[in-house]
Amino acid sequence: MFSGKYPTMTTQERLTHTIHSTENIKLSGQVRLAFMLSLPAILSNINNIVMDYIDTAMVGSLGANATASIGLIATSTWMMGGICSAVSSGFSVQVAHLFGAKKKKEANDVLRQAFTAALIFGCFLMIVGISISRQLPLWLGGNADIVEDAGIYFLVFVCSMPLMMVYMLLVGMLRCSGDMKLPSILSVIICALDVVFNFFFIFPTREISICDISFTCPGLGLGVLGAALGTFTAWHLGAFYLLYHMLRKSKELRLDFKGKLLPENRVLKKALMIGSPIGLERIISCAAQITSTVIVAPLGTVAIAANAMGITIESLCYMPSYGIGEAATTLIGQSLGAKRPDLIRRFAFIALALGIGIITILAIIMYITAPDIMVLMTPDLGVQQLTTRVLRIEAFAEPLFAASIICYGIFVGMGKTLMPSIINLGSIWLIRIPFAALVASQWGLTGVWIAMASELSVRGIVMLIRLVNKLRKPHDIISE
Secondary structure (H helix, E strand, O other), X not given: OOOOOHHHOOHHHHHHHHHHOOOOOOHHHHHHHHHHHHHHHHHHHHHHHHHHHHHHHHHHOOOHHHHHHHHHOHHHHHHHHHHHHHHHHHHHHHHHHHHHOOOHHHHHHHHHHXXXXXXXXXXHHHHHHHXXXXXXXXXXXXXXXXXXXXXXXXHHHHHOHHHHHHHHHHXXXXXXXXXXXXXXXXXXXXXXXXXXXXXXXXXXXXXXEEOOEEEEEEEEOOOHHHHHHHHHHHHHHHHHHHHHHHHHOOOOOXXXXXXXXXXXXXXXXXXXXXXXXXXHHHHHHHHHHHHHHHHHHHHOHHHHHHHHHHHHHHHHHHHHHHHHHHHHHHHHHHHHHOOOHHHHHHHHHHHHHHHHHHHHHHHHHHHHHHHHHHHHHOOOHHHHHHHHHHXXXXXXXXXXXXXXXXXXXXXXXXXXXXXXXXXXXXXXXXXXXXXXXXXXXXXXXXXXXXXXXXXXXXXXXXXXXXXXXXXXXXXHHHHO
């Protein structure tokens, strides 16, 4: 498949070899490389969702109100995270292009300047979040039973914004340089720490019996606040280690402070060009999801809890496509930097085939196992039955949803983010929201999820058409 020492290379070295090799590397070798880059990113994204599962399941054991309080502000926390991701993409895609062009010194310059920008922006998000934390649950239509816990959870979340912004930036930089391994290992460690911290923070001091051995387990009994603090602490420990790694240990891409700290105009301009459409799309998309939450809120606590759990469980199904999309961003970005139109086209179709195949299998599994999963997630029978129903509706849309996510990752690698963002926004606001608002009063949460499944299917088809048209002339992508 590959010549010489290739089998002993790291994934980063294999990527560099493939991008710049003059020899004819077989399709099987390119598929293997795409899979090796995707797998760590898939595991990382799954672990992020597992953390949501942990919070939801542990808090779910406290009752429907506790689950609903987190579900109410979930879309708002996603919007904050989406903005951080957009800032990260604006700078990290530049690193992918520079690595593809073998300009590692310039890549390190972008990293240093991006770090300063990310830290400042993270502090800005924290201040904004703190200022709205008490009113946000009321704006979202939450009832008196859940607004206090929802506000506390959101407040703790936004206090983590500066370090979360830095963490997401550094993870994006590593991935675009070809290092998928460290971010994935860190995500597993963060997930494990989240379990440990939640175990002690959420529940009160209690007696636990294991194999006829009883002992007193200490606990703070903080409930929803404990779940927020557990996740907050786990994320911060991961961020501190990643910062240490980039300062002291990283070889290919190292953070130093020996040059300009503030972004140069050309770096900032390109970051804005790439990241602004992504950020705007994430904000307006999350605003649409918040609107969906407002549509769901009058349906009652059971519907809010079922909607929140359904979103969390469904995300485990489609989340691997985000990992493949991240790998596609790296592959396409470095191929573009190396001026390899043949690889841009090849890697795009490999990523799509890989992602749609995996998500189709997971959608079938989700459809079959939904009732069993819900028994593990909550003791509330009404929430179990309603969540199972909406998950089985959504399963039919998952393959096309995966296609839209991977297409988006490909476009990000190209640095062409405006039109894909418009497609995402148009489909949500022109199809999902009007349809959901129309049917919610008669069909309840089931109707809201039918609207979502319909919109995701249309989005996937439109995105595939856009990408295929773009790839018909891959040389134009490089010359643009």
